[in-house]
Amino acid sequence: xxxxxxxxxxxxxxxxxxxxxxxxxxxxxxxxxxxxxxxxxxxxxxxxxxxxxxxxxxxxxxxxxxxxxxxxxxxxxxxxxxxxxxxxxxxxxxxxxxxxx
Numbered sequence: 593x594x595x596x597x598x599x600x601x602x603x604x605x606x607x608x609x610x611x612x613x614x615x616x617x618x619x620x621x622x623x624x625x626x627x628x629x630x631x632x633x634x635x636x637x638x639x640x641x642x643x644x645x646x647x648x649x650x651x652x653x654x655x656x657x658x659x660x661x662x663x664x665x666x667x668x669x670x671x672x673x674x675x676x677x678x679x680x681x682x683x684x685x686x687x688x689x690x691x692x693x
Contacts, residue, residue, distance in 0.1 A: 595630065600643040600644070601644060601645070602641050602642070603621060603641070603642070606621070606644070621644055624650070625644075628649050629646065629649055629653055630644045630645065630647060
């Protein structure tokens, strides 16, 4: 999540980074704030904007989600045959290239 990497960030910057409309990002941020996962503060130089950051609960939720995804992936790979696992390993550079484009 961008908030975890960049710290305090405006709604507009988050929306731009995720290629979405600021209104849609505002809806998401409002729900995250209601759940206690993000907090807001006034922008230090632009009184028209606010900035958002993850709360401790938000950081923990992100950590748990990442861990669950990793555990799921490991379990899924373990179900593959050894030959399929080798093919998957061979495809890693291609998958990384696709992710970077």
